[in-house]
Amino acid sequence: MEQGVAVIGTGQTVFRSVDREWTYAEQAQAAAKEALDDAGLTPDDIEAVVFSLAPTAFMGIAEADRWALDYVWGNGKPTMRVHTGGATGGSAVHAGYSLIRSGIFRTVLLVGADRMAETPDAQYFLNQVWDRFYEKDLSIQTIVAGAFLGQQYMHLYGATEEDFARVVVRQRGNALNNPHAHLKGKITIDEVMGSARLSYPLKLYDCCPRSSGGAAMILGNLDMAKQCSGRPAFIKGLGAVSNTVFLGDRIVSPAHPDLIGPMLEHQVAANRAYERAGITDPSREIQVAEIYDPFSTMVHPALEMMGFCGKGLAAKLEKEGAWESGGMVYVNPSGGTLCTNPISVTGLVRNIEAARQVMGRAEAMQAPNVKHALATAVGGSGQFVNVTVYGEDYL
Amino acid sequence: MSEKRNKGESMVIEDSWTARYAYPVGQVAGKFMEGLKQKKILATRCSKSGMTYLPPRAYCERSFEKCDGWVEASLEGVLEVATIVSAGFEGSPKPPYAVAYVRLDGVDTAIAGYVRGLDLSDLEAGMQRLRAGTRVRVEFVDEPKGRVTDYYFVPA
């Protein structure tokens, strides 16, 4: 059964460090309400709900989706919660896609929020994700893992810290066009280079903030897409892949070819998505890429692994403006995860921003003539990767 | 329906949560930890895929068979990637310190550990000595207790 799936509405709150005026449940509600209004629907039109909710330790409320259920008009409906760490928001899109393609539901609301700074102990919790016996004693944590990635890329292709800094400068500047972004502004390479060192080569400005806010997306089948005013964005292709948690398996030299390469997972997931979407030349056919990048070191390897350019070339192309508006592919017009990271919904925000480009509703961030836009989400030790390609039509 | 309240003093409720856990070590990690006490690093091997794993696994992710052999890893190997940590993190040692993934000779995957015996005050110089491909040795503390901090790497 061919069953197209369309994005028919989206909503986001303005992301910031701390939200004192409303609770998690209220943030999720605000995003859901905005998505309903955007789609021209009422809560009764929603047939199922998927909660996008990663570790709740930051918010300090276990299974907070259960609390928020009434706020998003989920009472009495089929609801489920997806949790794949940082990849959660993208996984929620994939789950919603399956629910509609199964023919059981005509509409699905994807919704969630996060409040990363509700506890000062966020880093303590991020440290808990590593293997208790082999890794936790070594303080391997997310920033160190991002640092390893940068090191690898520098070693393989001669990239420099300034190359990574250029990503930050571009994206913080892009975020000025994004009313929802947490961090935004005109900064310089020198300012990035001068920011506090964390774990070589990462400095403070190479890393994402801890954000608070909510996001929502409504998916509909073909009939719903026809009924809704405005141009929907269709999910044309998607792919996801999971790899082992152990970084040491994924960075070694080619004893076993399937093991190697920085961010190899992006290649596998993107190829699965491209096959479904009928994409053969990403840099020509995809005009916008919203890439999940809590660290500046992730952008260039991701672009290369997903076939936007040859290996080792992304940093050079950065200098030539290839990833800016008007360049080859507009990368993270929203500012990306580097500018906004409410972990539970960050992946959803990537997908929302990509979809809105195709819908023609990206406003100040809008790229011209967008035929396809791509979104990624990454979780775990960089081991969970999902890729979604949006287009003007399906099939 | 939610409405944004006026900015100003907003009430906050404080709470804290400590959860207690008891993690069974299992046989494989248990044997690895015992090996550390004897100043050995033990890896598991899968004869079907031919992979040797550190950290040791009970089963092979690729062949999906139980690992059926133990291998004592060489105490020398090649550094795959490293970083010098400058920032203080809760629960981490006082900076600066270096962490690296090293592939010990005879093992297919890399295992993590602290790198000692290096001057880390000059980051660039330090990172030069920690470049991928550098040969390193494993050293053990005098009285290993069965934790991964029983060993560390030093430049060979």
Next chain:
Amino acid sequence: MSMDVYVIGLALHPPAKRIIDKRLEEMVYETTRAALDDAGVSRGELDSVVLASSDEFDGRSISSMLLAMPAGAYLKDEIKVADDGAMGLCLSAARIRSGDFHLGVVASWCKSSKTDVEGFMRQKCDPFFTRPLGLNSTVTDALFAQAITERWGIELREVNERVVAAYQRASRNPRGMNHPVPTQSEVSDSPYESTPLRQAHRAPMTDGAVSLVMASGAWVDRHRDCRPMARLAGVGWATDGYQLGRERLSGMHSARIAWNMAMEQAGLASAAEADVVEIESQTGFHEAAYVRAFGLDDHPGLSPSGGPFAQNPYFCSGLINMAEAVLQVSGRAGRVQHERARRGVGHGCHGFAQQGNIVAVFESVEG
């Protein structure tokens, strides 16, 4: 192309009050490997892995970081749900029905013994209204018990009898814990935990794991040597509101919605048309409530496995019920086998006082 969904293999980890000689990863690997062997397929053939687990029960944030690979997910399209083990079956079924996936594993596990369960339950409370009152699963199950007792005039004697009968059925289940069967007075004399709930009314928590292998009709057609265990005829799920109150506690709304959704898909008019119905009765009160909500009065096939009184790895008890239903309709249930079981229902509930309910209907496969 057939949109049918089949279960072609499964495995249950031997249950125990406390499994201490294996890490969780090892339990999950062994169970998933056994399910693949049962199905006669290799991990390489899979195109989907759906995990269902709870970080809080696993004692790790993002527990799937370590547990995805043991569940067979290496370089596969893997996703995790966190509501309940049975929810994994719902998402896996949707994936296969969509036509985008053809052979998938659903894996769930729970080491209840590993963690401070009630501490985590209390953490589920919103910090403003309910946490200061110390609501947890004991208190909310008690509120549920009280509400349904009042609504339906349920007598304590019925509850006690149900508990004893469940233990009796459980004692014949080769896959269960073989708990000693209490007497009625042992049940009625056991100390109160929170009125009206007594200690002996509650199914004891255990450690365990369960994995199933599901396939599309197209896959089954292409693999003629495969004999599916069961066809998934219908699946339904729904969640009630968070705030507890009389109607929420005793109205059984999400239970009925989930039940009706599954039964309608399966084309069944009532419980009488199902040969066995495996209910997640965490307490004797739960059973009394579900019997009324689902129309199971005097049903000859009520929870032949003993349900949670046989084994209760809390997070995956619903999925285990579904596995038991599959075993029944495939004739592999052993000592608790119902003769000529052709349709079996598996039910799971989750959240405070059965906030969410999940129902799956399985049919045996001819030939």
